[in-house]
Amino acid sequence: MxxxxxxxxxxxxxxxxxxxxxxxxxxxxxxxxxxxxxxxxxxxxxxxxxxxYTPLKNPIYFAKKRFQEPAGDFARRCCHAVDGFGRTVHSWRKYPxxxxxxxxxxxxxxxxxxxxxxxxxxxxxxxxxxxxxxxxxxxxxxxxxxxxxxxxxxxxxxxxxxxxxxxxxxxxxxxxxxxxxxxxxxxxxxxxxxxxxxxxxxxxxxxxxxxxxxxxxxxDVDPTLLLDEGKYAAFMPDMPREKEPYILTYTMTGETQKQIYNGARLLSEKLGMKVIDVSGDPNKMNKKVEDNRLCGPDEFLWYIKNAEYVVTNSFHGTVFSVIFKKKFVTIPHAQTGNRVTELLDKLGLSDRYFKITTDAVAAATNDIDYDAVSENLQIxxxxxxxxxxxxxxxxxxxxxxx
Missing domain, CATH: 3.40.50 (Rossmann fold)
Known part of the structure; x- marks a missing residue:
């Protein structure tokens, strides 16, 4: 054609x-x-x-939304609306x-x-x-x-x-x-x-x-998989390399997030390697990882490309680990993990996702046959x-x- x-x-x-x-x-x-x-x-x-996604959320919008959500009498719905208004105003503290x-x-x-x-x-x-x-x-x-x-x-x-x-x-x-x-x-x-x-x-x-x-x-595959590693180089910033090798964590919020951070800590102790987290939520990350960084998409690419290991529960964290041929493990998200496991099964990487943190850590350093993975991905x-x-x-x- x-x-x-x-x-x-x-x-x-x-x-x-x-x-x-x-x-x-x-x-x-x-x-x-x-x-x-x-x-x-x-x-x-x-x-x-x-x-x-705005830095200052509109409290009236969320008050109306909460008013319309619950079943029940008028007074109860008004209470929900007031709660929605108050919570939104309280969220303004995160403006910076x-x-x-x-x-x-x-x-x-x-x-x-x-x-x-x-x-x-x-x-x-x-x-x-x-x-x-x-x-x-x-x-x-x-x-x-x-x-x-x-x-x-x-x-x-x-x-x-x-x-x-x-x-x-x-x-x-x-x-x-x-x-x-x-x-x-x-x-x-x-x-x-x-x-x-x-x-x-x-x-x-x-x-x-x-x-x-x-x-x-x-x-069809996610659009990010339509491009190979070389194509993403054009979108990466010119940043100085880290002085020492690192384990990268990138997580979605949810019940497996804690497992990711615990797994990264265990892997860090095993390898004597620092952990860098680029999940984008400093308030939560500060409690789990000392070195946390808020990244734009370009920096995110750079950090994955230059990591020694990746520990993630994210679909796109997994995708870019594959694209950049990283040693990685995934503990799939409880609600959205199906998309991860389905992709890894197709790529012949079903041994890279785990439900148990210690199993993930034990397998994190295992080699991956990226020649075979690349053949599957190319198809x-x-x-x-x-x-x-x-x-x-x-x-x-x-x-x-x-």
């Missing part, structure tokens, strides 16, 4: 203070550009997201910390991502969508009600734009655990999509039932790149299919 240049718009979570979120968007943008397309990132920042995160992340996003103007609501996006030949939703947890204000956000199902514009998801993350009948909830939402690509096979059968054979479905990567390019060409406005 001859490649025809398309203008592609990506909608995703590119703005949270989370290294994986920013880097997965950058990776998809970069790969599409390498495939010959012009790319923009649809700067969709609805209020429910904005209030989560959150402001520092913003200073780390915002320049990276501004420098590397081709953002459109800001859209604060679906209605704004529907009234004046960016002019594109193809819209792509993905990756990250876009189809997860827990993240999108308790209900699906149809913007992430591409419910906007000219009907002639192609619409697809790419490696979109989903979570339907709290829905009684997810197929029914999805059926109306996915009807505008030409093709669906998921990241985890766990939810494939649910989406296939919702699609009822009318929409092709596919499983997955090629299949996903071929799918991405074929879909853009087939379903894009200029592809002649719509």
């Amino acid at each position: 001859e490649t025809e240049k398309m203008r592609v718009g990506i909608i995703t979570y590119h703005f949270p203070y989370n290294c994986g979120a920013a880097l997965q968007c950058l990776a998809l943008q970069t790969k599409l550009e390498e495939l010959g397309h012009e790319v923009c990132v649809i700067n969709y920042r609805p209020w429910y997201h904005q209030n989560r 910390e959150v402001s520092l995160k913003e200073k780390k992340f915002r320049p990276f996003v501004k420098r590397y991502l081709h953002e459109t103007k800001v859209y604060r609501s679906l209605k704004q996006l529907q009234r004046n969508p960016p002019k594109c030949d193809m819209y792509i939703s993905g990756s990250d947890q876009l189809w997860n009600c827990a993240i999108t204000n308790g209900t699906f956000d149809s913007a992430y199902f591409l419910n906007f734009g000219d009907a002639k514009v192609g619409k697809m998801s790419y490696s979109v993350g989903a979570d339907f655990r709290n829905l009684e009948k997810p197929e029914e909830a999805l059926r109306g939402l996915i009807q505008d999509l030409d093709v669906i690509s998921l990241r985890e096979e766990r939810w494939l059968s649910v989406v296939e039932k919702a699609a009822a054979g009318k929409i092709p479905t596919h499983i 997955l990567r090629k299949n996903s790149i071929d799918f991405l390019q074929t879909s853009v060409q087939k379903y894009g406005r200029n592809g002649g299919q719509n």
